[in-house]
Amino acid sequence: DIVMTQSPDSLAVSLGERATINCKSSQSVFYSSNNKNNLAWYQQKPGQPPKVLIYWASTRESGVPERFSGSGSGADFTLTISSLQAEDVAVYYCQQYYSFPWTFGQGTKVEIK
Amino acid sequence: EVQLLESGGGLVQPGGSLRLSCAASGFTFANSAMTWVRQAPGKGLEWVSSISGSGIITYYADSVKGRFTISRDSSKNTLYLQMDSLRADDTAVYYCAKRSEYDPGWVDSWGQGTLVTVSS
Numbered sequence: 760d761i762v763m764t765q766s767p768d769s770l771a772v773s774l775g776e777r778a779t780i781n782c783k784s785s786q787s788v789f790y791s792s793n794n795k796n797n798l799a800w801y802q803q804k805p806g807q808p809p810k811v812l813i814y815w816a817s818t819r820e821s822g823v824p825e826r827f828s829g830s831g832s833g834a835d836f837t838l839t840i841s842s843l844q845a846e847d848v849a850v851y852y853c854q855q856y857y858s859f860p861w862t863f864g865q866g867t868k869v870e871i872k
Numbered sequence: 873e874v875q876l877l878e879s880g881g882g883l884v885q886p887g888g889s890l891r892l893s894c895a896a897s898g899f900t901f902a903n904s905a906m907t908w909v910r911q912a913p914g915k916g917l918e919w920v921s922s923i924s925g926s927g928i929i930t931y932y933a934d935s936v937k938g939r940f941t942i943s944r945d946s947s948k949n950t951l952y953l954q955m956d957s958l959r960a961d962d963t964a965v966y967y968c969a970k971r972s973e974y975d976p977g978w979v980d981s982w983g984q985g986t987l988v989t990v991s992s
Contacts, residue, residue: 790976793974797976797978799978799979801917801979803917808967808982808983808984808985809917809967809979809982810982811978811979811980814972814977814978814980820980850916852916852917854917854978854979856976856977856978857976858976859922859931860919860931860933860934861907861919861922862919863916863917863918863919864916865916866916866917
């Protein structure tokens with residue numbers, strides 16, 4: 760199974776400042792047949808289901824604000840919130856869909872400092 | 873608009889059974905791979921099971937293999953999860969989720985979830 764490890768477990772960022780979340784997979788999730796990294800980022804607010812923000816490691820889902828961006832390749836990935844807003848308080852998860860069993864990172868809780 | 877509405881959760885004793893249903897609308901259900909993901913209280917997300925659009929191919933997490941069965945009825949636009957031999961650590965909110973049109977693909981839509989509590 761591919762193990763997904765996020766860091767940090769939580770972070771507190773001032774409004775308007777940058778938040779950076781890292782995700783490492785225990786093996787590469789790059790799929791050569793489609794030349795894509797099979798990695799997604801989800802946001803989950805309290806009491807709500809998750810919502811996809813980023814797929815293929817760096818493609819923003821329609822309707823997701825531009826302050827959210829994904830980067831990385833192979834086994835190392837990053838989600839960046841360029842200017843944290845109050846509505847971004849949530850838990851963020853990375854997930855690999857390269858192979859079954861699908862696996863998620865443990866989550867990173869983002870709060871306002 | 874994609875809508876996924878789970879039902880069937882509740883309180884069940886250890887060793888018991890439950891069947892979850894997920895009514896889907898707003899997309900071509902028969903063409904879409906579907907997934908169940910669960911979240912124990914205060915914990916992270918755990919993938920449970922996935923099924924292809926045809927229903928022929930299924931996948932299970934080791935933690936539920938042999939106890940849970942995923943299925944679908946495209947005539948009813950409904951996804952199911954039959955859960956047998958339930959254990960306390962199966963207690964969780966169970967989310968029905970739709971995979972994107974791509975394969976391999978991510979989850980692009982989630983239901984609101986249904987709570988399953990396994991307790992005596």
